[in-house]
Amino acid sequence: MVLQVLLSWLCSSLLLPAVSGGKLPEAEMQMEVMFRPFLCHRKSKYGDVLLVHHDGIFENGTVFHSSRNEGDKQPVWFTLGIREVIKGWDKGLQDMCAGEKRKLVIPPGLAYGKEGKGKIPPESTLTFIIEVVEIRNGPRSHESFQEMDLNDDWRLSKHEVKIYLRKEFERHGYPPNDTLHENMMEDIFAKEDKNKDGFISSREFTYKHDEL
Ligand SMILES: *[C@@H]1O[C@H](CO)[C@@H](O)[C@H](O)[C@H]1NC(C)=O
Ligand SMILES: *[C@@H]1O[C@H](CO)[C@@H](O)[C@H](O)[C@H]1NC(C)=O
Ligand SMILES: [Ca+2]
Ligand SMILES: [Ca+2]
Secondary structure (H helix, E strand, O other), rough: HHHHHHHHHHHHOOOOOOOOOOOOOOOOEEEEEEEEEOOOOOOOOOEHHHHHHHHEOOOOOOOEEOOOOOOOOOOEEEEOOOOOOOHHHHHHHOOOOOEEEEEEEEOOOHOOOOOOOEEEEEOEEEEEEEEEEEOOEEEEOOOHHHHHOOOOOOOOOHHHHHHHHHHHHHHHHOOOOOHHHHHHHHHHHHHOOOOOOOOHHHHHHHOOOOOO
């Protein structure tokens, strides 16, 4: 999780559109809520980090991926709304509760497009069954900024960013490493401190997502 968050923070400004898709007609995505828990404390929004289990199914019914049955069988983290995943997910997984399950039928224009990818053939309409296990504040959220801004002056100093990195490492069981934190902090400032005043303002920090 920590790497996911830090990477998406470091890289969000560099992210290329995940798939070009070509110029396919924009077919509509179908979305069906399969299960929604009675209690829902918060709903997913752009910039949140979501932990999900997912099954991917071809039009002929063949399952091409299942997070519960493949690899380490763990759900996966991703950040909503920054094209870390296919467009259909960014669009179709908003306003979800933890524990909610949805079925998305995603046309190629919102999935892997004309080219396809790996075992996904060109022009595939894909069905996903997605269950949200957990929702957390994303690295670009207002809440994350406040958590990092220790002296409440609405800007992040290099010191505050280093303390944050150290805390995140410790929280996720990685040994703190000052050299590494120093390097990461310098990278972060190189990209995020747009006006080079030595601070990341809340405006510089606030995540801007592409038009979806
Ligand atoms: C289902 O479709 C996929 C993708 O086109 C293909 O690879 C697979 O062989 C098909 N399976 C069957 C049983 O037709
Ligand atoms: C700390 O990070 C630096 C830079 O990534 C690395 O070269 C070094 O081996 C790390 N030190 C420890 C104790 O892990
Ligand atoms: Ca501050
Ligand atoms: Ca600045």
